[in-house]
Amino acid sequence: MKNAARLNSRGNLILSSLSLADYELLEPYLETVQFRARDCLEQTNKKVERIYFPYRGLISVIAVSQNKRHESEAGIIGWEGMTGASVVLRSEPALTNVFVQIPGDGRAVLAGDLSMLMAMSSTLRDAFLKHIYVFLIQAANTALANARGRLDQRLARWLLMADDRVPGDGLHLTHEFLAFMLGVRRAGVTIALQHLESQGLICNSRGHIRLINRSGLEQCCDGLYGVAERELSRLFAPRYG
Incomplete structure (x- = not known):
């Protein structure tokens, strides 16, 4: 998309x-x-x-x-x-x-x-x-x-959906903002971002998130995206x- x-x-x-x-x-x-x-x-x-x-x-x-x-x-x-x-x-x-x-x-x-x-x-x-x-x-x-997704799956889905709609190389989003969108604590978002980055799916630096493996993120979503x-x-x- x-x-x-x-x-x-x-x-x-x-x-x-x-x-x-x-x-x-x-x-x-x-x-x-x-x-x-x-x-x-x-x-x-x-x-x-x-x-x-x-x-x-x-x-x-x-x-x-x-x-x-x-x-x-x-x-x-x-x-x-x-x-x-x-x-x-x-x-x-x-x-x-x-x-x-x-x-x-x-x-x-x-x-x-x-x-x-x-x-x-x-x-x-x-x-x-x-x-x-x-x-x-x-x-x-x-x-x-x-209801059914892990936080890292929900975050991966949200990042894919945002990336679909925002042109350019990356998304400028704070951890606080993502926490509000996902309805969780900031600390949970930080851990989920670190997990996705450790898997080589994103690059996260100072409020700038770049998706480097969309297919991997889609697999992480386990059917929750698409x-x-x-x-x-x-x-x-x-x-x-």
């Missing part, structure tokens, strides 16, 4: 998958946006104002308990996806927090405009529903990994690959 959307001039896999007619319908309503780290794009129990289609960067979807005392990452979104699932499903307000992990850029559309356009074109909405389906698979596999990625390839082929 590694950064496949770089090959398409529209920059985002969902936008790239649209027919010319649907893209020309949507494009006048799109604005170019920049993402800053920690920007909040959606907030639980609040109305969604904009839907974002990232070109670069990494966005996290966070599940929040009813009393707001507990949080856990449900999934991540990059060049392959979009925010605003509650708008597409006509089920507002949002019930997750969505924020920027790694800065980047992309396009955005007002929620009201997108709702209007989906009413005009069922094929446009169908394209968005495909992404939501793939994201649900990703979230389900996150739950599986959290299900959503294969479904993404199937649904969005031939524009993906």
